Amino acid sequence: MNADNSRKLIVLAAIWIVLLLAPYWMAPLGGYTALATRVLVLGLAAMSLNFLLGFTGVLSFGHAAWFGLGAYGAGLTLKYLALSTPLAILGGMLLGGLCGALLGTLIVRRRGVYFAMVTIAFGQVFYYVAFQWSSLTGGDDGLRGFARQPLDFGVFKLDILTNADTFYYFVLFCFALAVGAMGFILRSPFGRTMIAIRENERRSRFLGIPVERHIWIAFTLSCFFMGFAGALYALVNNFADPRGLHYSQSGDFVMMAVMGGMRSFWGPLLGAAVFVVLQDYLSSITVNWMSFVGLLFVLVVLFFPRGLLGFLQRSKA
Amino acid sequence: MTLLLLFNITNGLIVGAFYVLMALGLSLILNLSNVINFAHGGFLVIGGYIAYAISPYVGFWGALLLAPPLTAVIGLAVERVLIRPLYGRDPLYSLLLTFGLAFMIEDGTRFIFGPQGKPVEIPAFLALPLSNELFFITGYRLFMVAVVFVAVALLFLLLRYTRLGVRIRAGTLDLETVAALGINVRLLRSLNFAVGIFLAGLSGVLAAGQLGLEPTMGTGLLMPSFIAIIVGGIGSLPGTLIGGLLIGVASGVTAVFFPAASEAVIYVMMAVILLTRPRGLFGEEGMMS
Numbered sequence: 001m002n003a004d005n006s007r008k009l010i011v012l013a014a015i016w017i018v019l020l021l022a023p024y025w026m027a028p029l030g031g032y033t034a035l036a037t038r039v040l041v042l043g044l045a046a047m048s049l050n051f052l053l054g055f056t057g058v059l060s061f062g063h064a065a066w067f068g069l070g071a072y073g074a075g076l077t078l079k080y081l082a083l084s085t086p087l088a089i090l091g092g093m094l095l096g097g098l099c100g101a102l103l104g105t106l107i108v109r110r111r112g113v114y115f116a117m118v119t120i121a122f123g124q125v126f127y128y129v130a131f132q133w134s135s136l137t138g139g140d141d142g143l144r145g146f147a148r149q150p151l152d153f154g155v156f157k158l159d160i161l162t163n164a165d166t167f168y169y170f171v172l173f174c175f176a177l178a179v180g181a182m183g184f185i186l187r188s189p190f191g192r193t194m195i196a197i198r199e200n201e202r203r204s205r206f207l208g209i210p211v212e213r214h215i216w217i218a219f220t221l222s223c224f225f226m227g228f229a230g231a232l233y234a235l236v237n238n239f240a241d242p243r244g245l246h247y248s249q250s251g252d253f254v255m256m257a258v259m260g261g262m263r264s265f266w267g268p269l270l271g272a273a274v275f276v277v278l279q280d281y282l283s284s285i286t287v288n289w290m291s292f293v294g295l296l297f298v299l300v301v302l303f304f305p306r307g308l309l310g311f312l313q314r315s316k317a
Numbered sequence: 318m319t320l321l322l323l324f325n326i327t328n329g330l331i332v333g334a335f336y337v338l339m340a341l342g343l344s345l346i347l348n349l350s351n352v353i354n355f356a357h358g359g360f361l362v363i364g365g366y367i368a369y370a371i372s373p374y375v376g377f378w379g380a381l382l383l384a385p386p387l388t389a390v391i392g393l394a395v396e397r398v399l400i401r402p403l404y405g406r407d408p409l410y411s412l413l414l415t416f417g418l419a420f421m422i423e424d425g426t427r428f429i430f431g432p433q434g435k436p437v438e439i440p441a442f443l444a445l446p447l448s449n450e451l452f453f454i455t456g457y458r459l460f461m462v463a464v465v466f467v468a469v470a471l472l473f474l475l476l477r478y479t480r481l482g483v484r485i486r487a488g489t490l491d492l493e494t495v496a497a498l499g500i501n502v503r504l505l506r507s508l509n510f511a512v513g514i515f516l517a518g519l520s521g522v523l524a525a526g527q528l529g530l531e532p533t534m535g536t537g538l539l540m541p542s543f544i545a546i547i548v549g550g551i552g553s554l555p556g557t558l559i560g561g562l563l564i565g566v567a568s569g570v571t572a573v574f575f576p577a578a579s580e581a582v583i584y585v586m587m588a589v590i591l592l593t594r595p596r597g598l599f600g601e602e603g604m605m606s
Contacts, residue, residue: 059409106591113353113408114551118591121543125584132577247540251416258413290424297417298399301410 015266019172023165033164034236035280037171039273041232044175046256046268048225051182053254054262055191056218057198061116061250062123066223068245069126070096070230072137075240078146085149085160089174089231096227099126101220108216111201120247130242143240171232178228183265185221194218251297259300261307270308325569331458331527333565334465337558338520340542340549341472342513344557347546348489349509351408352400355415357542358535359422360514364388364521365530366426369435377439381464381522388518389511396510404506419536427532437525461523468519469558472512476554485509489552541565544587550600559598 018025022036049063073095074088081091107118130137137143151158151170160167185191193214196204205211234240243249252275260271278296282289304311339357346354367387368380375383399418403411443456476482484505488495496502524534541564549560564583572579590597 053409059407059412061412106588109595113347113351113412116408116412117353117543117551118547121540121547121584121587124540125581125588128581128584132581251413254409254413258409288424288428290420291428294417294420294424297420298414301414301417302399302402305406305410 023168033168035276037164037168037236039276040171040175041229041236042256042276043269043272044178044232045226045229046253046260046272047179047182048222048229049253050257050262050268051225052218052222053257055186055198056194056215058215058219059112059116060119060219061254062119062247063222063226063253064247064249065123065126065245066096066100066226067230067233067249067253068130068240068242069099070227071234071240071244072130072143073227074231074234075143075146076136078149079143083149085151085235088148088235089228092231092234093224093227096230097220097224100223100226104216104219104223108212108219120250123245123247123250127242127245130245137242140242142242147238148235171236174228174232178225182225186265190214190217255297255300259304259307261309263306264309267307267309274308322570322573325573326566327454327458329566329569330562331462332569333562334462335520335524335538336541336545336565337469337561338465338516339538340545340557340561341469341554342516343542344546344554345485345513346510348552349485349492350404350506352411353408353415354513355412355539356418356422357517358539359419360388360392360517360535361521361524361538362422362426362530362532362535363391364518365437365525365534366430367518368522368525369430369437369530372437377437377526380437384522385515385518388521389515392514393507393511396507400510401503423532423536430532432532434529434531436529439526457526461527464519464523468516472516473554481508541583544583547587547597548590550597553597553599556597556599
């Protein structure tokens, strides 16, 4: 038990060291800091989805909607309400989270494939709204005309707009906050009931756990985290894209979670890293990258259903 | 105004007929095998392109007869190799696999046939409008609706009166008992999948004659088919039928009064249905959970 604990601590330390030093080792490996920032944000999104998918066992296939809403929330806040990066993040998180909470009440009674189907369909509602409401959202072209703002702490300013490394550390700080909150929730009694529901819903119900309410809370929390990640993504690009709400984006998030390993906390981050880098690389060498991404989906499902981390843990055991 | 309304209602019915064909196939596969076939739109595209490829040799009628069964054969192969290993696992996996498959089919057809739309020649007498007044009712449109009607009728007869149909219906309710009675459930699932893909192939041929072919056309029909199933009630094929026609007409009528919302209206319908009748119009108790 003690050896196990210290091993966990070592892994945790290794992850944070790798993340903290990313701007230094990315460049020599042929990457660039902005790619690391993107991985971090999409990884956070995949982890937020996995909070629901892997730890509550509820299959949402429309999570891109909350991600995209987060992005639009941040963009609209910066463009129309306040020139402040923290407020933009707050705005995005609230938009994604509140919409998710509302819709959650409609769908928590569904399970399995039916939950997936209803979440896909509802996710598309927001896609259409973003697509059609051109006067507010810029329609097909996406929302432009906003930029992240330097952080003003009174005594000093952090220039996250032009300095890529500073921005990376800002995103890493936000990532750490969100991931810390997720880890804290998963360790709490509530987090344990989430896992209990995943393992055996009927038994949890017999134990007196209000299953529907807990699934709704888990769904809503996951939507807030998703909105948070989406807001960060808008800041990364200084742009919000309607395709960020589309169900194919949801599929990518699910893929990241599955490819990294749904049952592990850090799996989706690894999945996101592999997915983003692979997609970046494939789309630079071939116009038929869609086929290869599709093939990746098929191969992962058939041969690595437990994901990279699941595969590693299994072969070690 | 009445003419415009009539025009859009007709349009809605025709589009709805496509939704119905797509959604019935999806629904068959979903009910029996618990698989959301994201690649269903892809199979529609395959059916359309098969028709495009063979129609110079066998003509439109030959293509109409041959393309759907050929699509079904491809569907059988896909089911056998890719989907069968996933039965009994978390539905997440079949969802992801067919999702990737849809990508591959869309990109593959674009690679083989090019991104431009391809026309499929329809017989000249079908292309003419029936009257000058009602210019929008071409023979082909009536013909499409008739074909859809016949296909749906045959499907329901198959399910009602044949041994295969009875087994499919029984399997939808309780697959375990069906298996315990000594019925080959693997074969049943394969045949059921093939029937669903046959319908997708048929809608592909019909759509090719009306709209021309594009690699992306399947994706656009997928979401309305999902909604047709949810509105009609999961687990009920008559529900899917009515759901498809309903959302087709609803979006057609909305196009008259508020064109921007013609796509959004079907989602609003779904939300209203889920709020007031969580099981859908004809859904059975317990099917949704």
